[in-house]
Amino acid sequence: MESIQAKQGLVGPNDPIQRTQLPYVTGTSVVALKYKDGILMAADMGGSYGSTIRYKSVERIKPIGKHSLLGASGEISDFQELLRNLDELILYDNMWDDGNSLGPKELHSYLTRVMYNRRNKFDPLWNSLVLGGVKNGQKYLGMVSMIGVNFEDSHVATGFGNHLARPILRDEWHENLSYEDGVKLLEKCMRVLLYRDRSAVNKLQIAKITEEGTTISQPYALKTFWGFTAFQNPTAGAEGSW
Amino acid sequence: MFRNQYDTDVTTWSPAGRLFQVEYAMEAVKQGSAAIGLRSKTHVVLGCVNKANSELSSHQKKIFKVDDHIGVAIAGLTADGRVLSRYMRSECINYSYTYESPLPVGRLVVQLADKAQRSWKRPYGVGLLVAGLDEKGAHLYYNCPSGNYFEYQAFAIGSRSQAAKTYLERRFENFSESTREDLIKDALMAIRETLQGETLKSSICTVAVVGAGEPFHILDQETVQKLIDSFDIAGTEEGPAAAPDSAAEGGSAAEGGAASEQGAPADEGVAPMDI
Secondary structure: OHHHHHHOOOOOOOOOOOOOOOOOEEEOOEEEEEOOOEEEEEEEOOEEEOOEEEEOOOOOEEEEOOOEEEEEEEEHHHHHHHHHHHHHHHHHHHHHOOOOOOOHHHHHHHHHHHHHHHHHOOOOOOEEEEEEEEEOOEEEEEEEOOOOOEEEOOEEEOOHHHHHHHHHHHHHOOOOOOHHHHHHHHHHHHHHHHHHOOOOOOOEEEEEEEOOOEEEOOOEOOOOOOOOHHHOOOOOOOOOOO | OOOOOOOOOOOOOOOOOOOHHHHHHHHHHHHOOOEEEEEOOOEEEEEEEOOOOOOOOOOOOOEEEEEOOEEEEEEEOHHHHHHHHHHHHHHHHHHHHHHOOOOOHHHHHHHHHHHHOOOOOOOOOEEEEEEEEEOOEEEEEEEOOOOOEEEOOEEEEOOOHHHHHHHHHHHHHHHHHOOHHHHHHHHHHHHHHHOOOOOOOOOOEEEEEEEOOEEEEEOOHHHHHHHHHHHHHHOOOOOOOOOOOOOOOOOOHHHHHOOOOOOOOOOOOOOOOOO
């Protein structure tokens, strides 16, 4: 583990000056909320290459250990790197075999340290991460940005989700949502994002984590409606050449 | 222990397959003054005998707080003990910083044991009784200069620790369910055993407690003296658990008293222990 981490991002004395990377293949928003039994998290499966929607089956939510779910937006390759890192962390944790395990709080803190340290080296992991989980009956939901800003809340979103989904959640979220209500609320947020975020695709997964464990749904599409009268005859009132 | 030609170097094996330097280090532990530890499901108590060299000097510190949930009592070369406590504190703090969570004591103990045996250094001449909590409850470990560690329900190390061990052996089966107060009382009784007749006073012993919801802390002299007085007055068994001092939660006479002994309000002062 040390050797992989040591290689990345280390600036040697004779290396050319490194600058912030540019993201290449990116995922868009992740939205998550706490509900009665645990955490619900949703993300679509799109990987954009600039303005092209290049990949349409990218899994952006993954289970980590027994107690947590990690969702990411931003650079997909950086997310994959993080997953490899976490995999090793969880492996060593399991190898102790002593009844102790890393819970969502610990993972959140660990990820914050990683993201912040990378930012300090001017070589960030270009992601916004959502970490949710349940351990010993305690629900936990937090976020870490690419510069290491982290916080905990009852509902979080990344990217466009912050602007489009969170206002909905602020109005309609309450403690002890049932599973069905939670999913409905998430779908409402994802639908708005689908209509308004150009990098969203209509293929999403909703993940749930409770004390019992994790489930990530099969990909599915949301129903959309485009039959608005304003869309019929769009050039009415402004006849042009097209 | 007689001198051997294979004992100069920690990297030399004897023909019988022994590392004498390590064994000599373990002897050093036996020279130190006694330290004892015992645990219930929820609490761990550490105690030690603190004898000053002369009346003019203060006594050496043998119990160290490592983190809110871990403490250690040492016997042997106290200087080595200080170094190891510093290492333990450092490990705990680093873990807390990265994971915002307390380091499970079982993992700390393994790291400590691994540190013990370095071929280019002499072994640490100190035995450590590590008391701590983790997800699975309260734990007490003993770390040896040999690099071995064991988990215990109760243990004693240092000089005249055998007397304490004998006492603890008789009683340990009850410790799991003991209340905090009873555990402390048993610790004080065990310390008393190592004193071989000398009066137990709070000036020559130190007691520390850690438990669920109770961060590790060393009890102050006054509290300890009150506890000593209360069990002295009570006589042999726990009499009326009338220790109204310091947070006597559920001072259940039912727990410890077993059959309601006529605690014989002994006024003999120094009543011999006949348990």
